[in-house]
Amino acid sequence: MSDISSKIINQRFRRKDTHGSISMPIYSSAAFEFDTAEIMEDAFLGKSGEHYYSRVSNPTVEAFEEHIKAASGAADVLAVSSGMAAISNVFMTIAHSGANIVTTSHLFGNTFSLLYVTLKNFGVEVRFCDMLDPDDVARHIDENTCAVFVEIITNPHLEVADLKALSALAHSKNVPLVADSTVIAWDSFNAKRLGVDLEVVSSTKYISGGATSIGGLILDHQTFDWSKSPVLGTIAKGLGKKAFSARLKGEISRNMGAYMSPQTAYMQSLGLETLDLRFKHCSEATLQLAEYLKTLPRIREVNYTGLPDNPFYALAREQFGKYQGAMLTFSLDDQAACFAFLNRLKLIRRATNLFDNKSLIIHPSSTIYGTLRPELKAMVNVPNNMLRLSVGLENVEDLKEDIRQAL
Ligand SMILES: *Cc1c(COP(=O)(O)O)cnc(C)c1O
Numbered sequence: 001m002s003d004i005s006s007k008i009i010n011q012r013f014r015r016k017d018t019h020g021s022i023s024m025p026i027y028s029s030a031a032f033e034f035d036t037a038e039i040m041e042d043a044f045l046g047k048s049g050e051h052y053y054s055r056v057s058n059p060t061v062e063a064f065e066e067h068i069k070a071a072s073g074a075a076d077v078l079a080v081s082s083g084m085a086a087i088s089n090v091f092m093t094i095a096h097s098g099a100n101i102v103t104t105s106h107l108f109g110n111t112f113s114l115l116y117v118t119l120k121n122f123g124v125e126v127r128f129c130d131m132l133d134p135d136d137v138a139r140h141i142d143e144n145t146c147a148v149f150v151e152i153i154t155n156p157h158l159e160v161a162d163l164k165a166l167s168a169l170a171h172s173k174n175v176p177l178v179a180d181s182t183v184i185a186w187d188s189f190n191a192k193r194l195g196v197d198l199e200v201v202s203s204t205k206y207i208s209g210g211a212t213s214i215g216g217l218i219l220d221h222q223t224f225d226w227s228k229s230p231v232l233g234t235i236a237k238g239l240g241k242k243a244f245s246a247r248l249k250g251e252i253s254r255n256m257g258a259y260m261s262p263q264t265a266y267m268q269s270l271g272l273e274t275l276d277l278r279f280k281h282c283s284e285a286t287l288q289l290a291e292y293l294k295t296l297p298r299i300r301e302v303n304y305t306g307l308p309d310n311p312f313y314a315l316a317r318e319q320f321g322k323y324q325g326a327m328l329t330f331s332l333d334d335q336a337a338c339f340a341f342l343n344r345l346k347l348i349r350r351a352t353n354l355f356d357n358k359s360l361i362i363h364p365s366s367t368i369y370g371t372l373r374p375e376l377k378a379m380v381n382v383p384n385n386m387l388r389l390s391v392g393l394e395n396v397e398d399l400k401e402d403i404r405q406a407l
Contacts, residue, residue: 004187004276007070013063024063026266030054046250056254060262064269071272072186074199074219076245078253079260079268083182083202084110086216089256090178090200091115091147093248096231097123099146102175104131105379106154109368111180112380115149128379131161134169141173146229147198151180152189153316155354156329156364156388157381158303160312163319167195176224182206183354185279188323197224198244204353206279209271211356213264220245278393282355283323285399286391290328292400298337298407300385304328326355326391335384338363344406347398348389359392359399 013024032051034040043050051057065077080086091114095101101115105128115126127140131150141148148170150161167177176197181189185206191199201207203215226232226243236243253259283306290304305316306324316324332338342350348359352367362368365384369377391399 004071005273008067008272008275011067011070014066024060024266024269026262027051027054027059028262029058054262055257055259057259058262058265060269061260061265064260064265064272067269067272068217068219071275072199072219073190073192073221075222076220076242076249078218078220078245078248079203079265080216080218080253081258081260081264082214083180083200083204083216084114085256085258086200086202086218087111087180088114088118089248089252089258090198090218091119091124092256093244093252094176094178094198094229094231095119095124095146098144099230100125100127100142100144101147101149102127102129102137102140102145103149104128104154104159106131106157106159106381107151108155108180109364109372109380111151112376113372116376131166132159134162134165137166138169138173141170141175145173145175146231147176147178149178149180151183152319153183153305153312153325153327155183155327156368156386158305158310158312158327158329160305160316160319162315163194163196167197171195171224174225174228176226183325183327184320184323185275185325187276188279188283188320191219192221192223194319195223197221203268203271205355206275207271208268209274209278209357211353211358212267212271215260215264215268218248220248278355278357279325280323281393282326282391285396286326286328287324288396289389289391289399289403293328293330293403296404296407298332300331300333302328302330327388328391329386329388331383331385332387333385335363335366338385338387341387341406345402346405347394347402354390356390357393359394360390362388364388 042048043052061079065079068077129140130136170177178198179196181199182202199219201217203217222241226236232243239246287306293299293302305312348361351360365382369382
C-alpha cells in the first residue's frame with residue numbers, strides 16, 4: 001500500500017475484539033489476569049506477548065504502536081507519556097557515565113536542559129557543535145560518543161542539517177544518529193532513507209491533532225550495529241540490531257515508568273488517522289502565509305524552509321519533499337512590538353505547543369526559554385524580537401486578516 005492514510009486505516013488489531021469493536025477500546029486496567037500460573041509465567045517471561053501490567057504494555061497502547069509502525073516503517077516502536085520521556089528514555093538506554101552526546105545548542109528548550117543540566121549530573125557530557133558543519137561534528141566525536149543527536153528542523157531556529165552526511169560520518173565512527181522528527185510527519189520524513197537509526201517524536205504535536213494529550217514515541221529502525229556499545233554490546237551478541245529495543249523495553253522503560261496511558265493512546269490513534277491530511281493542508285497554508293508575511297513592511301524577516309529564498313530550501317526539499325510543515329518564525333522590531341502584536345490578535349491563540357488544529361503563536365525568548373540562566377540563554381541564541389507561529393486548520397484568508405489587523 002503506497003498511501004500512508006491507507007496504511008494506517010487498514011491496520012488491523014493483533015486479535016479481533018470480542019465484540020468486533022471497529023475502534024480500539026480503551027483498556028483502562030492496571031493489570032490483566034491469567035487462567036493458570038503457567039500462562040502467567042509465560043507472560044512475564046515475554047514468551048506469549050500477553051499483557052500483564054499497564055506500566056509495561058497495554059492492548060490499547062500496543063494497537064497505537066502498531067499503527068505508528070505501519071505509518072513510519074519503523075521496525076520497533078515504544079509509546080511513552082511525552083516527547084521528553086521519549087528523549088530521556090533513549091539516552092537512558094544508550095548512554096552511561098563517561099559517555100558523551102554530540103549535538104548542537106540549537107535545541108528545543110527542555111531537550112537542551114535535559115542534556116546540559118540533568119544528564120550532566122549523571123556523568124554524561126554534552127558536546128555542542130555546529131551540525132551544519134560536518135568537520136566540526138567529526139572533531140567532537142571520540143570513542144566515548146554514544147550518539148549524534150539532531151532535530152530535523154531545529155525549533156525555533158529552523159536550521160536543517162544534512163542527515164545523510166551526518167549519518168555517514170557518525171556510522172564511520174561507530175556512533176548512531178538519533179533524530180527528533182517531531183516537526184515533519186511521515187511519509188514526508190523517511191528516517192531510514194536518510195540514515196537515521198533512532199527517531200524520537202513528540203506525539204503531542206501533529207499526531208494528537210486537536211492537542212488532546214501529551215505523548216511521545218521512540219522509533220527503532222534497527223539499522224545500527226550495537227556490538228561495540230559499552231551498554232548494549234552484551235545484548236547485541238544475542239540479539240544483534242534488536243539490542244536497543246530489547247534493553248529499552250525490557251529494562252529502561254519499565255524502570256522509568258513513563259509508558260503511555262491507554263486513554264492517550266486512544267485519542268492519539270484517532271489523531272493519527274487524519275495526520276497525513278492535516279500535515280499536507282497545514283504545510284500548504286503555512287507556505288501561503290509565509291509568502292504573505294514577506295509582503296508586509298512591518299515584518300523584518302520571515303523564516304520558513306519552504307520559501308525558495310531560504311538558505312535551507314534545497315536541502316529541506318531533498319530531505320522532506322514538498323511539504324515543509326506548519327511552523328514558521330518571523331521578527332518584528334523588538335520585544336515590545338512582539339508583545340503589542342500578540343495582544344491584538346483575535347483569532348490566532350497565544351499559546352505554546354505546535355501543530356494543533358488551532359493556530360498558535362508564542363514569543364519563545366520570554367516563555368520557552370524564559371527561565372534559562374542568561375549564559376544558557378545566550379547559548380541557545382533565541383532573539384527577543386522573534387515570534388513562532390504554528391499554523392492550524394483555519395482558512396488562510398482569516399489568518400492573514402488577523403495578522404494584518406494586529407500589525
Ligand atoms: C514539544 C517538543 C518536544 C517535547 O515534547 P513533549 O511532548 O512536550 O514532552 C521535543 N522536541 C520537539 C522538537 C518538540 O517540539
